[in-house]
Amino acid sequence: MTEAVFDPAGQPAAQPTPIPLRELLPWAVFGGLLLLLALYFVGAEQGATSLVPGMYVHEFVHDGRHLLGFPCH
């Protein structure tokens, strides 16, 4: 049982609409893949596993590597 909620002006307040899991799941997977990609670039973009030639990516995320405890130097 939900009671009616009113805003300070006495009008019925908008109720939040639940998002079905079926609609949420693709975005959760997409976000997870982006996070994994970011984790790769911060943690493993170096040496033999490097995708980008040079040290630009490594130097750009260097402080993040140390903050997250990845072995570096």
Ligand SMILES: [Zn+2]
């Ligand atoms: Zn370092």
